[in-house]
Amino acid sequence: MITVENLRKRYDGNPILDGLSFTVKDGEIYGLLGPNGSGKSTTMKILSGILKPDEGNVIIEGVNASENQLKVKEIVGFVPESPTLYESLTPAELFDFIGKVRKIPRGLLEERVNAFVKAFGIEEYLDQFIGTLSFGTKQKVSIIAALLHDPKVLVLDEAMNGLDVKSARIFRELLLEYKRKGKSIVFSTHVLQLAEIICDRIGVIHRGKIVAEGTVEELKKRLEEKSLEDVFLKITESREEVLEIVKALK
Ligand SMILES: Nc1ncnc2c1ncn2[C@@H]1O[C@H](COP(=O)(O)OP(=O)(O)OP(=O)(O)O)[C@@H](O)[C@H]1O
Numbered sequence: 573m574i575t576v577e578n579l580r581k582r583y584d585g586n587p588i589l590d591g592l593s594f595t596v597k598d599g600e601i602y603g604l605l606g607p608n609g610s611g612k613s614t615t616m617k618i619l620s621g622i623l624k625p626d627e628g629n630v631i632i633e634g635v636n637a638s639e640n641q642l643k644v645k646e647i648v649g650f651v652p653e654s655p656t657l658y659e660s661l662t663p664a665e666l667f668d669f670i671g672k673v674r675k676i677p678r679g680l681l682e683e684r685v686n687a688f689v690k691a692f693g694i695e696e697y698l699d700q701f702i703g704t705l706s707f708g709t710k711q712k713v714s715i716i717a718a719l720l721h722d723p724k725v726l727v728l729d730e731a732m733n734g735l736d737v738k739s740a741r742i743f744r745e746l747l748l749e750y751k752r753k754g755k756s757i758v759f760s761t762h763v764l765q766l767a768e769i770i771c772d773r774i775g776v777i778h779r780g781k782i783v784a785e786g787t788v789e790e791l792k793k794r795l796e797e798k799s800l801e802d803v804f805l806k807i808t809e810s811r812e813e814v815l816e817i818v819k820a821l822k
C-alpha cells in the first residue's frame with residue numbers, strides 16, 4: 573500500500589508538485605499520466621526514496637519514505653525513466669552486486685537471475701559491458717535489477733520504453749502476476765492504450781496536482797468523452813490548443 577499525502581516540491585522557486593495526493597492499494601496498478609514536465613518522474617523519485625519532498629508524506633507499507641530512505645529502497649523496486657546503470661559493469665556483475673547489497677541468498681539470486689534473463693532473452697549479453705548494450709537491452713537489465721529482491725512495491729517510470737513486442741508482453745504478464753500476488757504498482761507512461769490495458773486506476777497530474785482520478789471507464793463517463801486520449805486532453809486543457817496548432821500547420 574502506498575499513501576502519498578500533499579507532496580510539495582519546488583525547483584528554482586517553481587512549484588513542480590503542489591499538493592499531490594493519491595493512494596495505491598495492495599494488488600493495484602496505478603497509472604500516473606501527465607504532460608512532459610508535469611512531475612511524474614519527480615514523484616516517482618520521491619516514492620523510491622531517492623528524493624525528499626519539501627513538504628508532505630509518502631508512506632509505503634507503513635514506512636515514511638523521507639524518514640527512512642534505506643528501508644524504502646528495500647521495499648520498492650524502481651525502474652527509472654532512463655536506465656542509470658554502471659556502464660563499465662556487465663549485467664552478470666550488476667546482478668551479483670545487487671544480490672550482495674540486498675542480501676539475497678546465493679541460490680535464490682541465481683534462480684531469479686536465470687528466470688528473468690531467460691524471460692527477457694538476454695542470455696547472450698550477460699558478460700558484455702552494459703555501456704555497449706542497445707537501449708532496449710539496457711532497459712531489460714534495469715527492469716531485472718529492480719525485480720531481483722522481489723519488492724512488495726514497484727515504481728515503474730516509463731518502464732516499457734524501448735522493449736520489443738515480445739518482451740513488452742512478457743513484462744505485462746509479469747506485472748499482472750505481481751498484481752495477483754498483492755504488490756502495489758505505480759506505472760507512468762505516455763502510451764494511453766497501454767495505460768488502458770494495464771492500469772486499474774489512473775491519476776492525471778496537471779499543475780502539480782492529481783486533477784482527475786478513477787478507472788478509465790469512470791473518467792470517460794465523468795468527462796463525457798469516448799477515449800482516454802480525449803479525457804487526457806480535456807483535463808490538461810490541451811484540446812483547443814491541439815486544434816489550433818493543427819489548423820495552423822495546414
Ligand atoms: N533536478 C532538477 N533541477 C531543476 N529542475 C528539475 C529537476 N528535476 C526536474 N526538474 C523540473 O521539474 C519538472 C518536472 O520534471 P519531471 O521529470 O518530474 O517531469 P515528468 O512528468 O516526468 O516529464 P516527462 O513526461 O517528460 O518524463 C520539469 O519542469 C523539470 O525541468
Ligand SMILES: [Mg+2]
Nearest residue numbers: 612613614653
Ligand atoms: Mg518523466
